[in-house]
Amino acid sequence: MKKFSRREFLRISGIGTAAFSVPAAFAGIIPIDVHGRNVAIFNSKFRKGIHTICDLCPARCGVIGFLRYEDIVAIQGNPNHLNNQGKICARGIAGVNQVYDTDRILHPLKRIGKRGEHKWQPISWEQALAEMSRRLQQIKNSKNENQFVFQADPHRLRGLTKRFLQAFGKPTLLTGGSYQDFNRQSANQRMWGVDRGIADAANSQYFLIFGGNPFETHPDFVQFNQRLIQARLNKRAKLVTVDPRLSNTAGSSDEWLPIKPGTDAIVALAMANVIVQNQLFDEQFINRWTDVTVNQLKSYLAQFTVEKAAEQSLLDASKIERIALEFARKQPGVTLTGGGLTNHINGFENERAVMLLNIVVGNIDRRGGICLPRSFPIPDFAPLELSNSTMTDFEFFETVSKNQQRVDFYFAYKNNPVYEYPNCELTRAVFKNEQQMPYIVVMDTVMSETAALADLVLPAATFVESWDLDSSPSYEMRPFVALAQPVIQPQGEARALGDVCLQLAHRLGGAMRNRLNWEISEAYFHSVINRLDFVPDDEGLIKQGIWYDREADPVYESYKNGGFQTKSGRFELAGSSAEKRGLAAYRPIQEHIQLQKDELILLPYKVNVMRNDLANLKWLAEIHHTNAAIINTKTGRRLKIKTGDYVILESKIGKMILKAHLTEGIQPQVVAISEGLGHWEYGNVARSKRFKSEDPDTNFLWWEKQGNGTHPYFIIPVAIDKSGKGQGWNDTKVRLYKA
Ligand code: SF4
Missing domain, CATH: 2.40.40.20 (Barwin-like endoglucanases)
Incomplete structure (x- = not known):
């Protein structure tokens, strides 16, 4: 890979010292005519597009922010982006609203009244950083690093933030509210060592959805849906949705099965039983690549008859049987799961039970099947290991309310647990209690329910004002790396979290400064890009917003070289020897x-x-x-x-x-x-x-x-x-x- 100096980087990207004051000179500027889009009524000479990444959900679509002079006037999809291919959703488009929100927090604010009284005094960043670093230093000196509690969505715990948290020691990490699907992640991690599989949707012929509503809420919303629709149109793929509610997806499906909530596991197990009884299973895959044999599987599944499943789920037994046979015969097909399946107290087993359907037909990491995620390893961008392994995220504030957990410093980045956690009244009471939560800092764009109870509120940059790198799982089954770069200068005194991490680390000094030894986050991203040895074309990454090997073909069945990322190297249906759980179970609520x-x-x-x-x-x-x-x-x-x-x-x-x-x-x-x-x-x-x-x-x-x-x-x-x-x-x- 060609290495380039900072000067060269700035030349390529068009960023000089006046980068923020002259946004039209930013990285990767493209004239609007390149994509032939008409985004605004302005003369095209005023419209410049800058590639970046939307971060309003974990899908991380490639987008282009369009400028009129120094204002962003529109956000559209980046047609070069491998995953979203120029399409975005309504939320991404409305990202412009976030920038110019008239309620936006534009300066650091210090509480001067009682908690929740809405009395604030604007203060300087210098004062805010001095106050925070003093408290962090006290925690470090006392060696009680876990009393620093940091809360953010997982896709934001990367890069400089990850470096900061690792260098600090072992803070307690909370990773978000109702969008966090711990049951699904945990079940998949234990089965095959990944948080979730990626459906090779464009090549599937059958979609069997349990408790998911991808037409509204898939974690890879644009990526998955455009390929599902493609498969429906081009391959006449069938769509069946098992859900208690006629969601937008269920309403657009060929069949809707209105199941009683929490009974999905017995339906999935009965379907798997139908498939094995009819000899439609993939014997070679099961025997070679899982930790059970076909005979063990057959004898275990025999107890789950369609009649028993119908009794529990209130679905029709003959329909359960017919769908099972269809799914097995119309391969390649995939199951898809969502919060309707996993957001239950039996959600972990539900996820394992539905995954069994992919296993019995052997459609793992095959064309049109459920695949291992393909992404590039970016230094500092692998998921952060959570330190609070014995604590469940959603129980945290209950534990604080019982004085069983001490919190000296709580920091939330674009997270709002007072609103987003179950039992809001209890969480609100904890945040109001100055004994239990003596120091609360919230960094956000607006005054959320949690920010309103904070001691210090910090103005956060939006995604069109920040740097980032991303290598999300690819839906074209070839990995890519994408770059987010500022489209405009942050409004008011808003800052990116990465810059705040740098400034705090410099004040704390010592090892913290050594680990975060850049002056600004832009310089950090420059150094990371320089280390991406798999990217031969840094200039292309900057100009197109994305790089991937255009010659590479998708590689399937990669587990055949080295196995799955589990202790046994196999797909663990019964659990590793250290943690034997047995095959997926149905646990009625x-x-x-x-x-x-x-x-x-x-x-x-x-x-x-x-x-x-x-x-x-x-x-x-x-x-x-x-x-x-x-x-x-x-x-x-x-x-x-x-x-x-x-x-x-x-x-x-x-x-x-x-x-x-x-x-x-x-x-x-x-x-x-x-x-x-x-x-x-x-x-x-x-x-x-x-x-x-x-x-x-x-x-x-x-x-x-x-x-x-x-x-x-x-x-x-x-x-x-x-x-x-x-x-x-x-x-x-x-x-x-x-x-
Ligand atoms: S799906 Fe929508 S909100 Fe999510 S990253 Fe893409 S454009 Fe943004």
Whole structure:
């Protein structure tokens, strides 16, 4: 690989010392005409595009930010990007709203009133950094590094942040709220050493989805869906969705199976049984590459008949059998799982049971199957090992509330646990308690529910104002590396987290400074790019926003060279010798077995355009801003409730009131509520407040009278699957009655 000096790097990228003051001279600028897109009414000479990466969800799509003079006016997909191929979702487009949000935090703020009183004093970064580094030094001196608690989404715990946390010692790491699927990760890690498989969707002929709604919430939303649609159109691939709710995906499927929540494992095991009984299994793969034999598998699965599965799941036995046979005969096909499957207290076993379907047909890391992730190893960018291995993330604040965990310094980066954790009331009480949480720092773009209770609030740069590198799993089965670079100067005094890590490390000195010995994050990314020996064309990476080997063909069945990343080197269905768990089991959720006449299972669900942390983006809030208690028409008749009636939902920890909506599109024992609404902080748009500002749109908030919806996490208690450490978001039993 050609090595280049900083001077050469700056020449290639067009970045000089005046980079931020002259954005049109930034890295990888392309004239709009290259892609022939018409993004704005301005004359094309004012529109310049700069490649970067969207970080509003873990999909990390390649995007282009378009400038008019020094303002970003549009965000569109980067057609060069291997994964998203020029397409992005509504959230990425609305990234512009985040930059110019009139509620955006633009300066460091220090609390001067009581917690939650909203009394703030703007302070300098110097003062903020001095205060934080003094406290961090005290923690280091006392050798109680785990009393520094750092919370961020996993895809943000990389690069300089990872270096900072590793150099600090062993801080306690919390990795996010309801989007974190610990059960799925943990089950996959133990089976084949990866967090999740990647569906080779473009080459599949059958998609069997359990509890997933990819048309709204897949972690690789754009990447996966465009290939699924391609397979549907080009290969007439079949789509079957097993879900209690007629989601957008279920509604677009060939068949919808409205399953009783939490019973997926027995359905998947019965399907696997049908496949092996009909001799449709891949004997060679099972015997050679798993830790069980075909005979062991056959005799274990024999107990799971379709009749038993039908009794538990309330599905039709003949349908379970037919779908199983279809899936096995119409290969290559894949199963796909989502939070509807894994966000249960039996979610770990559910994930293992569904994976068994891919195993019996042997469609692992094969064309059109469920594949190992293909990505490049970037120094500092591998997942950070979590230190709090005995603590489950969602139990953390409960433990603090019982004074069983000490927290001297809590830092959240674009995370909002007061809103995003189960039992919000308990988490809110912990954050208000100055004995239990003596020092809280939140770095974010808006005043979230957690930031409102902080001692120090720091203005965070958005993704179009920051550097980053990414090698997410490839959906073309060839790895790539992509570069994020600033499209514009950070607004106000906002800074990137990497720069704050550098500045804190320099103040702490010693080994911390040695590990983070760059002046600015740009210089760090320059040094990382220089070390990417597999990239022969740094200039291409900078100009195109992505590099991959265009000559390389996808390689399948890579496990045949060296095995799977497990102790045995095999796909571990029964567990390693150190941790023998046996084959996937069905563990019924006891609370759901006997439901009284007015009792239902609460199912919170995610809507594509309304993530919990995007509620203040005006284009998204205009699309989705209210929610209802969605119940089946039969349930409504039984409880004498009509659409539009106010109803009360009561769980063992609280009550909420909202309007009912009746539909045929939901399993009769379920009440569903969309998430991401009902903010009590977070800015005016999130709270549906019309107001006057320099942005004329804020005075046209036409949905003000409809309110801003309700937030179901207030009535969802902490309920942990001990095997996978995931939260049982979908297990709360509620009483539903007229208000
Ligand atoms: S799927 Fe949407 S939000 Fe996620 S990275 Fe892509 S454009 Fe951004």
